[in-house]
Amino acid sequence: MDWQLDRNLKKPLYKQIADFIEQGISTGMFQPESMLPSERILAKELGVNRSTIVAAYDELQSLGIVERKKGSGTRISTDIWGFSHKRIPNWGRYMEDGSFLPNLPFVQRIRTEIRKNNVINLSSGELSPTLWPGEQFRTIFTEHPFMEPLGYDHPKGNASLRQTISEHVSEYRNINILPSSILITSGAQQALHLIVQCLLKPGDAIAIEDPSYFYSLPLFQSAGLKIFYLRVDQNGINPNDVIELYRKHRIRMIFLDPSFQNPTGVSLHPSRRKKIIKISSELGIPIVEDDPYSLISFKDENATTLKSMDENGNVLYISSLSKIVASGLRIGWVIGPPKVIDRLADAKQQVDFGHSIFPQWAANEFLKDPYFDIHINRLKRELKKRRDEIVRRLDEYLYGEVEFITPEGGIHIWCRLKQPFNDKQLLEESMRKGVSFVPGSVYGSGKGYVRFTYGRGETEQIEEGISRFTDALNACKQK
Secondary structure (H helix, E strand, O other): OOOOOOOOOOOOHHHHHHHHHHHHHHHOOOOOOOEOOOHHHHHHHHOOOHHHHHHHHHHHHHOOOEEEEOOOEEEEOOOOOOOOOOOOOOHHHHHHHOOOOOOOHHHHHHHHHOOOOOOEEOOOOOOOHHHOOHHHHHHHHHHOOOOOOOOOOOOOOOHHHHHHHHHHHHHHHOOOOOHHHEEEEOHHHHHHHHHHHHHOOOOOEEEEEEOOHHHHOOHHHHOOOEEEEEEEEOOEEOHHHHHHHHHHHOOOEEEEOOOOOOOOOOOOOHHHHHHHHHHHHHHOOOEEEEOOOOOOEOOOOOOOOOHHHOOOOOEEEEEEOOOOOOHHHOOEEEEOOHHHHHHHHHHHHHHHOOOOHHHHHHHHHHHHOOHHHHHHHHHHHHHHHHHHHHHHHHHHHOOOOEEEOOOOEOOEEEEEEOOOOOHHHHHHHHHHHOEEOEEHHHHOOOOOEEEEEOOOOOHHHHHHHHHHHHHHHHHHHOO
């Protein structure tokens, strides 16, 4: 057998062998009814234990690809392409071969555990139910009958909602654009997917922040992009690093979260914002600005967006109602040059034939309602209380063991633990203690960091959550 195992792959050896034989059958290398090498001979040839070959043959037998008889050996099924033999698709192979990558294991683990009632959720990047404007939506549903047609809407999204968002971003973000420059999406995530799929190609170089929420998204790797990193300090990224990356790698797009960045909570300094806009204009590099948090600043003024400083149409601006109203509403938008928005809208039509009218109608009514200001002001007050509470408890329970910059907005706090720890071990121990957090490695940072979210857990849960985390950390130290 002129083939060798790749021992550097994460795929188990028996799976590699089974996959190779299955591929060989598909290509005609192995013919129906032909005998496969004996377990001992193949084990010797490939340099593995006989048990590895047994496991590979067992897997092929379970799929109906081979027939095994004691004393007679293993042969390719005589009826592999026939009708009398029922074959089960090798779903594991299909899942491995798919071009879209799964979430990181840490992310999958956390999402599974937080569904349990006894877990205090300091990990999910969303608001708690008590911060949702549920009563106001009930009032809207009662006092404003839904009269919209239920057919397919405009490819860019409902015209009334796009007009309202145009007015909204003008008032709250100082972004002056026409409704034709807006595309309604299923949250910010879909906007990012559309941009990557429609405006970039495999092999293109992009720049993202380090650490960054973008690092945790498989969509960049799935698209075959080359990812380079812009280090984040207490003032955000350094614009000079963009120039350096452009010179070395000809980066084609920059992805930034400049206001109360996820996960660090820091904001890009005003002077750096100006410089990054200037660099974008000089080099012709588009900036994708993800802005979920600028309206929830704990200071009197909202954070300035990059898009409001953009005079040449270099910035694609993404925002949503997920972090300021309710995540389940699934209303987001992307703002950019009309021809770019047309391209993204065409792709969205191919995916889902346009956004559902009902959440668009609900979002439109809420954004127009005078209560919106009341809600945002209440949200900022409540989030600041929770921010103050988690800072207080971190100082109380982990004094001298943790460092952090107190965020001035948003919903996340980024902590560096002074003592080294194992990400997986600490997460598992924390789950056992009944509290969730996100390890810093999920965001591409070096070792030693964790992210807590104070927007999801209730204020009275925060102390208990940090207490449980402290117990988990101490337990790991003793192991």
